[in-house]
Amino acid sequence: MRRNELxxxxxxxxxxxxxxxxxxxxSEKIAREIxxxxxxxxxxxxxxxxxxxxxxxxxxxKEQIDQLLVALSTIDPPIExxxxxxxxxxxxxxxxxxxxxxxxxxxxxxxxxxxxxxxRPVFIRDGEQSVQASREMAxxxxxxxxxxxxxxxxxxxxxxxxxxxxxRHQRASVADFxxxxxxxxxxxxQILVKLVRAGVLQIRHDNGHDFYSLV
Numbered sequence: 713m714r715r716n717e718l719x720x721x722x723x724x725x726x727x728x729x730x731x732x733x734x735x736x737x738x739s740e741k742i743a744r745e746i747x748x749x750x751x752x753x754x755x756x757x758x759x760x761x762x763x764x765x766x767x768x769x770x771x772x773x774k775e776q777i778d779q780l781l782v783a784l785s786t787i788d789p790p791i792e793x794x795x796x797x798x799x800x801x802x803x804x805x806x807x808x809x810x811x812x813x814x815x816x817x818x819x820x821x822x823x824x825x826x827x828x829x830x831x832r833p834v835f836i837r838d839g840e841q842s843v844q845a846s847r848e849m850a851x852x853x854x855x856x857x858x859x860x861x862x863x864x865x866x867x868x869x870x871x872x873x874x875x876x877x878x879x880r881h882q883r884a885s886v887a888d889f890x891x892x893x894x895x896x897x898x899x900x901x902q903i904l905v906k907l908v909r910a911g912v913l914q915i916r917h918d919n920g921h922d923f924y925s926l927v
Contacts, residue, residue: 713807718798722758722765728837729755734762736776740820742783746810747818748835748842750791751853754812755837760805769803776806788821788832817845817853838917846922848886848901848915855909865910870895870903875926883916883923 726732731745736759749755759780760770770776777795784791794809819832834845834853845853854860870893877884877892884892890900904924907913913924 713796713798713809715798715800718758718805718807719800721756722761722767725765726763726840728839729753731755731757731840731842732761732763732765733757733759734768735759735770736779736783739779739783739786740822742780743786743820744835745842746783746791746793746808747787747820748837749810750787750813750818751816751834751845752812752837754810756810757808758805759808760803767800767803767805770806773797773804773806780806780808786821786823788819789815791818814857816856817850836917843917843920845917848905848922849917851901851905852908852915855905863906863909865906869893871907874903874907878913878924878926883925885921885923889924 721730722732724730729749731749733742736742742757745757749757759776760768762768777797780795784793791813792811796807796809798805798807817834819834821832834850835842836845836849836853837843855863873893874884874889877888886897886900886904889904890897893900904913904915908915908924911927914927916923916925
């Protein structure tokens with residue numbers, strides 16, 4: 713990345729695809745940021761810049777990169793990434809670029825706590841924050857993986873009632889749908905996940921909750 717390009721990027725401020733860190737914190741926290749980028753639309757993590765966009769620099773680029781590699785080793789499946797050292801105003805910055813992944817969802821694997829793959833936390837970007845994805849969001853990400861098994865979908869009375877509800881109210885949660893058609897939350901979740909995978913609905917994360925709306 714060119715120096716001027718990076719300077720402009722920093723000037724634009726943090727966003728859903730850009731995160732600043734003064735320095736490396738912990739492997740778990742950094743891994744969460746990286747996972748969230750890969751599970752959403754990709755992004756960049758810049759180390760050596762504070763939250764306001766002020767360029768601080770890093771004391772040792774080798775040490776910071778080594779710590780980044782440790783954080784990356786806690787992510788499953790492994791994430792495609794690019795690491796660069798860019799100098800601005802005689803200060804070194806570490807730029808980690810993470811493309812949107814085709815192997816979603818990526819999980820954080822705690823080195824000391826064995827867990828089953830489906831029980832491992834999944835993170836996504838929600839505005840300028842990285843947040844833990846709901847079970848429904850994780851299932852949707854899993855279904856978007858090219859290796860996922862084929863899906864069958866039928867549109868019946870429950871789905872039609874949901875569509876009518878969404879036309880009137882614009883959005884619905886899993887609980888809204890379950891109440892609307894008098895089914896369990898688990899069954900409502902399964903139907904909504906299928907509708908999102910089929911491209912009929914879209915899911916949005918808002919203020920800590922998932923909502924579904926018509927595409």
